[in-house]
Amino acid sequence: VRYLSTHRRHPLAGFLVVLFGLLLAGGLYSAFAPALAGQSSTSDKQLIAQGRQLFVVGCSSCHGLSGEGVMTKDGTNYGPPLIGVGAASVDFQVGTGRMPAVRPEAQMPQKPPAYDPQEVRALAAYVASLGPGPAIPSPNQYDISGLSDHDIMEGGQFFRTNCTACHNFAGAGGALPGGKYAPPLRGVAPRYIYEAMLTGPQQMPVFSDGVLKPHEKRDIIAYITRLTKQTSYGGAELGSRGPVSEGLWGWTAGIGALVCVAIWLANSGARARKKQS
Amino acid sequence: MSDLTHSTGDGSAENGDPSLLLRHNQEPYENPGLPEHEPRMTDVDPKLERRAERQVATMFGLAALLAIAFCVAYFTIGEDTAILGYGALNAVLGFTLGLALLLIGLGAILWAKKLMVDQELVEYRHSAASTAEDTREAVAAFEAGARESGFGRRKLLRNSLIGALGMLGLPAIVLLRDLGPLPGAALSGTVWRRGIRVVNDVAGTPIRPSEVQIGQLVNAEPSLFFAERKPNGTVVPAQYEGARLQVEKAKAAVILVRIPPQDITPYPQRRNWNVDGILCYSKICPHVGCPISLWEQQTHHLLCPCHQSTFDLADNGRVIFGPAARSLPQLPLGVDRDGYLIAMSDFHEPVGPSYWERG
Numbered sequence A: 001v002r003y004l005s006t007h008r009r010h011p012l013a014g015f016l017v018v019l020f021g022l023l024l025a026g027g028l029y030s031a032f033a034p035a036l037a038g039q040s041s042t043s044d045k046q047l048i049a050q051g052r053q054l055f056v057v058g059c060s061s062c063h064g065l066s067g068e069g070v071m072t073k074d075g076t077n078y079g080p081p082l083i084g085v086g087a088a089s090v091d092f093q094v095g096t097g098r099m100p101a102v103r104p105e106a107q108m109p110q111k112p113p114a115y116d117p118q119e120v121r122a123l124a125a126y127v128a129s130l131g132p133g134p135a136i137p138s139p140n141q142y143d144i145s146g147l148s149d150h151d152i153m154e155g156g157q158f159f160r161t162n163c164t165a166c167h168n169f170a171g172a173g174g175a176l177p178g179g180k181y182a183p184p185l186r187g188v189a190p191r192y193i194y195e196a197m198l199t200g201p202q203q204m205p206v207f208s209d210g211v212l213k214p215h216e217k218r219d220i221i222a223y224i225t226r227l228t229k230q231t232s233y234g235g236a237e238l239g240s241r242g243p244v245s246e247g248l249w250g251w252t253a254g255i256g257a258l259v260c261v262a263i264w265l266a267n268s269g270a271r272a273r274k275k276q277s
Numbered sequence B: 001m002s003d004l005t006h007s008t009g010d011g012s013a014e015n016g017d018p019s020l021l022l023r024h025n026q027e028p029y030e031n032p033g034l035p036e037h038e039p040r041m042t043d044v045d046p047k048l049e050r051r052a053e054r055q056v057a058t059m060f061g062l063a064a065l066l067a068i069a070f071c072v073a074y075f076t077i078g079e080d081t082a083i084l085g086y087g088a089l090n091a092v093l094g095f096t097l098g099l100a101l102l103l104i105g106l107g108a109i110l111w112a113k114k115l116m117v118d119q120e121l122v123e124y125r126h127s128a129a130s131t132a133e134d135t136r137e138a139v140a141a142f143e144a145g146a147r148e149s150g151f152g153r154r155k156l157l158r159n160s161l162i163g164a165l166g167m168l169g170l171p172a173i174v175l176l177r178d179l180g181p182l183p184g185a186a187l188s189g190t191v192w193r194r195g196i197r198v199v200n201d202v203a204g205t206p207i208r209p210s211e212v213q214i215g216q217l218v219n220a221e222p223s224l225f226f227a228e229r230k231p232n233g234t235v236v237p238a239q240y241e242g243a244r245l246q247v248e249k250a251k252a253a254v255i256l257v258r259i260p261p262q263d264i265t266p267y268p269q270r271r272n273w274n275v276d277g278i279l280c281y282s283k284i285c286p287h288v289g290c291p292i293s294l295w296e297q298q299t300h301h302l303l304c305p306c307h308q309s310t311f312d313l314a315d316n317g318r319v320i321f322g323p324a325a326r327s328l329p330q331l332p333l334g335v336d337r338d339g340y341l342i343a344m345s346d347f348h349e350p351v352g353p354s355y356w357e358r359g
Helices: A002-007 A013-040 A044-058 A086-095 A117-130 A149-162 A190-199 A214-229 A243-266 B002-009 B018-024 B046-076 B088-115 B132-149 B155-167 B169-179 B242-252 B268-273
Strands: A077-079 B198-200 B217-222 B254-258 B278-282 B294-296 B301-303 B310-312 B318-321 B333-335 B341-343
Touching: A044 A117, A086 A117, A086 A190, A149 A214, A149 B217, A190 A214, B046 B088, B155 B169, B198 B341, B217 B242, B278 B333, B278 B341
Parallel strands: none
Antiparallel strands: B198 B217, B217 B254, B254 B278, B294 B301, B301 B310, B310 B318, B333 B341
16 A cells, blocks of 8 residues: 555556556456347347337437338428338448438438447347338348359449449449439448348439349449459549549649640740849 | 820821821830840850750650660560559550650750750741742743643543533532431331330349339330240240341330329329339430430439430429420330230330431
8 A cells, every 4th residue: 555655646657547447347348248249139029129219319300209200391201201111221321321310401421320230230120120121131142252254244234224324334423413412332332232222212213122133233233343443444533433524634734734834935044144124 | 105195285186287197107115126135044154054965865865765664564564464553554654655755845845945046036027929920930830731731722621521520529419318318217116016025124024013112213125125035944035136126225225113103193194104103214315315214213303414304204204404305205004914014005206316307
């Protein structure tokens, strides 16, 4: 005790106390946490109950206490009903951070997710319990490893027929009227691309499994992945946005540089004696 | 200058004043002449002159080395090699050749600005006309040529030459026929007929109404374009192929969408053209014929990416924005005995952009 009291004003003392506290808290957490996680995954009923609790706190102000939706006075959707949208829809919207929305606007932007994966699962389970809808696809549905070049080529045909009108020929995204936009597809996790095709979030149309078969969706994802990985033999892609970005660069950077060179050339060079003004 | 102020200040400077006429022939300002010549640094300092010479020579030398590097790169770098996500071959070829050209240009500019003779000189304009003597000679030579060739004397030769040259205009006129023939009825209809299944493009999958969800978009084609596998295992080949397929596909492409039936406001004669809210429209924009499938499922608006024509698919494909002059043609839909979506007839109007005979 005397040792402690004499060294309690040591410069490192505060640091040691905090370190001890952190170790204690971490140790306690690791001792108890796995037990908690195991408990919650034991039964769907508990998952749905947890999801309902999260829903009431985080989602009900726009989507209604039971997911029935909220209408504004002039009859438009404030938050659409979620009955029948399915688990895949929740997994996409919440997993990519689009939901919960910060405010009503033309389109909900992607942002860091507010819930951890376990909470997203619980929310999805609760919303799925409200009415039948598309389930979260299983990993083997969007597993693109081992696909042949022929599969990927077919994926490209589907991509060009169904996706490029909005998402651009290289998956770089594009603008829609009224502040809306089709987001870029490059770097999006295969699971979310699959879920977006399945559920049609926001203005995007639905591409149901009955018409666009699961293996065709998988080929599309494989094609997008191949697109993002391929070497750009043509030089800098400038965002793959076609003539707009290329023209902008050509007219500002390219012609701007030429104008600067022309001005420099037209100036007379350094003289031995400064001119009298 | 003082002369000018004097005459305007003087109220008597009116028409007829001879001093005013004279003033027009005088320069209003004194010609300041050329500025005094200022020598350059390299003109006065031999050390700097030698340095500029070395700089220019270095640039030309580097350009030569880069040209060699270009050739080496062409033979050594593989086509598939990549650096930083770019094709290595193209990047190195472009870099070496571009830099070599740039260095030659920069060297030439430096040479001209720092080392070549630096003096101001004046070049006066002179008349562009030839001298009278040159003109006389040219006319004489022409007349001698005309006389010696007998162009004026031998009327038969002259007239037959003129006739031959005139006839050469005919082939040019005959070739105009290749602008035609006129399309006739080729643009007024498509291959759609009653009973042809509406199938998903690329794969040719036939579609049941139950598989099309609210908010769904299907880029579809007539089943004639795809090989069909019958229930008994036989395969019926596609009825169109090659150039014919492309021509017919360009007209017959359609989109299927499903809209909540209560949102649809069909014309009275089109009430039975949809199947539980599934509607079928031409995919070809009636403005200049771009394929359109940019569909916003919540607003029911279809946008053309070329010129932003916007069609309301819940309201008979009416144009609500943009340069398109006509509604998007709609295809009447039905269901066949096997439960698949079929066309009930061809389009009731020509699809795609306007053409002369369409009126």
